[in-house]
Every structure is written in structure tokens, then in C-alpha cells.
Amino acid sequence: MGASSKKKGQQRKAAAKRAQSAETVTACGANVGSSISGGSGGINAKTLAKIRSGDNKATKRFHDGLNESIMGSTPLVSLEDSGILHIILDYLKRCEDYTFEEVMASVGGNLVTPISWMCILSKGSYVEQQSCRLHIAESIGPVVKCMINDTDRLFFKGKRYWKEGIVPFSLLVTDLLCSSINRTDETVMSALLNHEGLINSIIQWAFWNEEHRPDLVKELGAKDCAEIVSLGRQVLTMIGGVNIFRSWFVDFGTTPIVNKSYDPSCKLSLVEGLILIVKKEGWESDGTKATSAILCRLIEEADCIDKGVVTELIKLGTNFTTDISSAELVTRLASRMICSEVSEDETQPNEIEYEVLEEKFQPNDTRTAFAIRAGLIEMCFDFIERFYRHSSITIDDGLFYFIEHIFRDIYDLSLHQKTAKAIKSKKIIIEEKLVFLKQNTDITNYTDTECKDLLDMVKSILSLSGESYCCRCNKSLSKTEVMQCNGCSCMVYCSKACQKEDWLNGHKLTCCCKPNNSNLGSYQGRFWPPVSSDDERDVTKLKDLDINMNMIHLKMFLDNAEDILRQAKKLELLLCDCVVVICPTKVEVKAEVKKYTDVYDKNPDVQKKFEESRSKENITCHYYSNIYIGQQKGYVVGTQRLFPHEWLTKQSK
Secondary structure, eight states: OOHHHHHHHHHHHHHHHHHHHHHHHHHHHHHHHHHHTTTGGGOOHHHHHHHHTTOHHHHHHHHHHHHHHHHTSSOOOOHHHHTHHHHHHHHHTTTTTSOHHHHHHHHTOOOSOTHHHHHHHHHHHHHSOHHHHHHHHHHOHHHHHHHTOTTTOOBTTBHHHHHHHHHHHHHHHHHHHHHHHHTTOHHHHHHHHTSTTHHHHHHHHTTOSTTTOHHHHHHHOHHHHHHHHHHHHHHHHHHHTOGGGGGGHHHHHHSBSSOTTTOTTOOOBHHHHHHHHHHHHOSSSTTTHHHHHHHHHHHHTTOOOOHHHHHHHHHHHHHSOOSHHHHHHHHHHHHHHTEEEOOTTOOOOOSSOOOOOOSSEEEOHHHHHHHHHHTHHHHHHHHHHHHTTOTTTTSTTSHHHHHHHHHHHHHHTTTSHHHHHHHHHTHHHHHHHHHHHHHOHHHHHHTTTHHHHHHHHHHHHHHHTOOEEOTTTOOEEOTTTOEEOTTTSOOEESSHHHHHHHIIIIIHHHTTOOOOGGGTTSSSOOOOOSSOOOOHHHHHHHHHHHHHHHHHHHHHHHHTHHHHHHHHHHHTOOGGGEEEEOOTTSSSOOOEEEEHHHHTTTOHHHHHHHHHHSOOSTTEEEEEEEEEEETTTTEEEEEEEEEEOHHHHHHHO
């Protein structure tokens, strides 16, 4: 077959295809025209036929008339009643499969650009009834599919039409959402946003700038990109203010701000991107007030937090916060940032005393540790130093209120593995800053005791993050001196001699064994919660926490030894009859000495077993504590320890 014959065959196929398309469009238009009886909807049959045939002048004239209707200078023209809506939507449905020239050739029209159709829909969405807006929202799927593809950028298979149409498309989406939100029309909003990829595209509009999408700025121009950025922020603000979308907030907050087809390596989420906007423009500028509102909602209500969010928020507070109101907002978000949501259906143990975790969000070990390493404590110190003179810092929901919440959450987790390690890694830096602030008498005296209390809290955090102590002789151990028991890995010693002595004096009963009431008081051990986790990761965390607790128990006992002896003497109690109650989850760690009969007065069976099994020599002081053992599970454990300290016996004599 010759080249000319082949070319003629292709032309015949194209002509047949165009004829088939023309028949479809004409049939659709004829059905619409027959239903309106000439001049229905404010437009006559002749004008309708011209618009149906793709006449440029008639289409433009209708668009101008729609503008005048919106302004109120002419009678309202209805897209749906006139039949124009069906014609335009039928044309736009072909945007994926045909070129605009092919569509016009099929009907013999001379319309200059398909963007006229999109502009008519955008204008009409303001004034039309719910049925019309819903029809538009449900039927523009092919247009959405073309316009959200900002890498290929094809509309009616042409780059020029995509370039011309992206702003009108953004306006159409914005107008549909705005008119629906104003009318509380959830059906239209859901129908529109359910188009695959549209939400992601809307989020990404807000970041079509030189930093993130230089290719689009170059192709569309700075003016058009700035308009799309403004529309993107406007839509995000509208979505963020509507409660029906709360279930989608997590998806909103974690959506990348750059299309993965353009940059697969970009992992910036919407929340992180909003923080970057605030860093550049400030919290209170006209352009970022709404941005700040959606940012706060995504962090506080939707828990949209990752490492990038933690890092950027702390950088925002440290380097870009200049006024007291911004500092309060940053610390409020930081206080929420280090917490994670607690499942509402957790089973809480009820056989032992514990504090029920009533709040929806609780401190998270991993987040808190990462935030500490990123400079959370230093940021709070910086705020104290810069704003301590401000009159509002001590009020409820003021700066000191949120800083106190942050420090208390850190304190509650200071025995957990990751947080403890993070505090140790920053200990020198934090201590230096703490000393500097404590030496500044203006700061510590200006607001009575508020500043001093906050600084004392950090001092307590540093003391809890703890050194290691020999479980036998209580010697303070460096990292290289620690020798763990090979069996349970919970007990540590300074030498093999101490390990052997402790083994012969009770540890062989407890190593890798679970203590119970029958051997209560006879060795160093503890009671575990009656409900344990099935999650292997949680079990590992509990073991790590147990090791840290062994260390801190010894430290607290040593630090309060003199006070323990004074209280025992005042109560005229032998050491073997004493139970020392210390709660390490309280910032002010104080030892309270009680007689064992007072501790077990509500449980005579346990008291009897304690009396039968405990040491009868006056060289023993028993230890009792209520401690959070699994923050995520909400477990609390009652701990009963036996401390056979020879030096304590000498001190008591």
C-alpha cells in the first residue's frame, strides 16, 4: 500500500470518527432543545442552537450575559433550565479523548477556546440551585483528571488549553465549594471532593511558588501562580472550618505539598508546609491568619505530626517568634505535639490503685525524645528569658502555663528509654542554660515563684534521667562500669562480688521470675499489672522502663535517706516496720514513711503474707511506689522493694 493510500485511509477514519461525535452532540442538543420550548430559561432556541454548534460569538455573548445577571443588571439566566448546562458538560466530557479542534470540527463550530465553557460553569455555580451545582460537581470528573495532572499539563490534548484553563478551573472549584459551604450543602461538597486526586491538587495549589514548583511559575507566570496560591489557601481554610471534613483531616495534614510525579523525593507534608508559610510571613499577617487556624486544627485535633513537623515547629519558635502571643501559640502547639492519641477502648487494670488516663492525648515517648533532641527544652528556656517581664505569662493559657505542661510531660516520661536517652544527650547544654537562668536574679524574682518553679522542674528532670547505681552497694556507676545481670538484664552491679552477694541474698528468687504475694517482702521484686500487653513492642518498652526504674529507685532512696530516718525516728518505728512511699511521677519527689499496717489496712491477707515473709531484722526498709509503666496502655504498677543497706542500719543506730 502506498503512502498516499495509507494517508487517505487515516483521513477517512478520522472523518467517520468526527461524524459519529457530531451525531452524539447533535442528538444531545436536540433533546435539550425540545425540552425547553424555545425561550425557556431566558434564552431562545436560535441562540441555544448556536451555542450547541460551538459558535464563538453566541457563547461569548451568553457568558457576558451571565456576568450581568450575577451583577443584578439583567434578569437571571439559568444554566440548567436553558439547557446550556447539559451542552457544556457534554463537550467537557470529551476533554480526555479528543483535541479541541476535533470537537469543533465535528459540529462545525468556530469557538476559540474551551475555557469559555469552564468560565460559564464557574459563574453559574454562584447563582444556580442545588441540583445544578450537584450536576456540575458530579460531571466534571474528566476535567478534574486533566487539570490536576500538573506534570503532563494536557487539556483537550493541548498544553496551551491547560495553561489557559488552570486558573478558571481553580476558580470553578473554589466557587463550587464556597457557594456550597455558604448554603451548608454537604452533598455538593462531598461530590466534588470525592473526585480522585482533587484534594491533593488543592493542597498543592497553595505551594505553587518559586521554591516548590519553579516549572509552573516559569510556564504560567508569577501572577497566575500567585492567584492559584491564594485560591488554594482559601479552599484549605474553607475545608478546615467545616466539621464534616474532620474525618479527612489526617489525610489533609499528611498530604505531600508537591506532586510526586514532579518530585518523588519530596516528603514535606501539608502541616510542615504551613509552618514554612508562617515562618516566612509571620503568625499575624493578613495572609497567614487563616493559614495559622488550619495549622492549629491539624496539629491539635487531627494529630498530623511527624518528625518534620516537630523539627520545623521548634525552629519556628526558636528563630522566627518575636512576640508573646506567637510564643504562646508555639508552646501550645508544642505541648500538644509531644502527645499522641490514646485509644478509647483500652482495658484498664482495676485490681490495683492507679490514675485513670482520662484525656484523649497523652505524652508519647518517641515524640518527646525527638522533640528534646530537636531543642524543645532550649526553646522554652529562650521564651522564659525573652518574655519573663510580660504581664500575661502567668495567666491560665499563658506562656508559662504551656511551658509547665511541656516540662511535666517530659518529667512523666523521663524514666522511659527514649526520653531518658534524649535528656542525657542534651544534659550538658540544658544544665549550662539552667545555671545561666538561675543566676539571673531578675528572671527568678520577677514573677514571684513561677520562673523558679519551672527551672526547678527541669532540674528534677535532669536528676531523674539518671545515673546508674549498683543494686547492691549503691555506688554510682559510669557507662563503662555497668555490669548487667545476664539473666534478667534488670539488675546492674559495680563488680562480680556485689552481683554474687546480691544473688545469694534474694536475687536468685526473682531473676527471670514473676513475684507474687506469697513471697512478698522477702526479696527485691515488684508487682506487675494484672493486665499485660500482647504487643511485642510494648513489652520491650516495659522492660526498658523497668531497668530505668531500678536505677532511679536507688537514687531516690539515697537522696531521701536522711529524711526517711528522721521520719522513722519521729514515728518511733523500727526500719523493718517502715514502708517508704515515693512517687517518681510527681515533680516534687518526697519520701513519706508509713507503718506497714497502715499501708495494708484494707487488705489483711496481703498484710499477713507480708508479716510471714518479710525480714525480721532491723536492717530493712521496705519501699512502695505507684508508677506509670506503660504510658500508651495506661498501666500503673505498685512496686514493693526491699533495701538491705548496712550503712542505713548504722545511720539509724
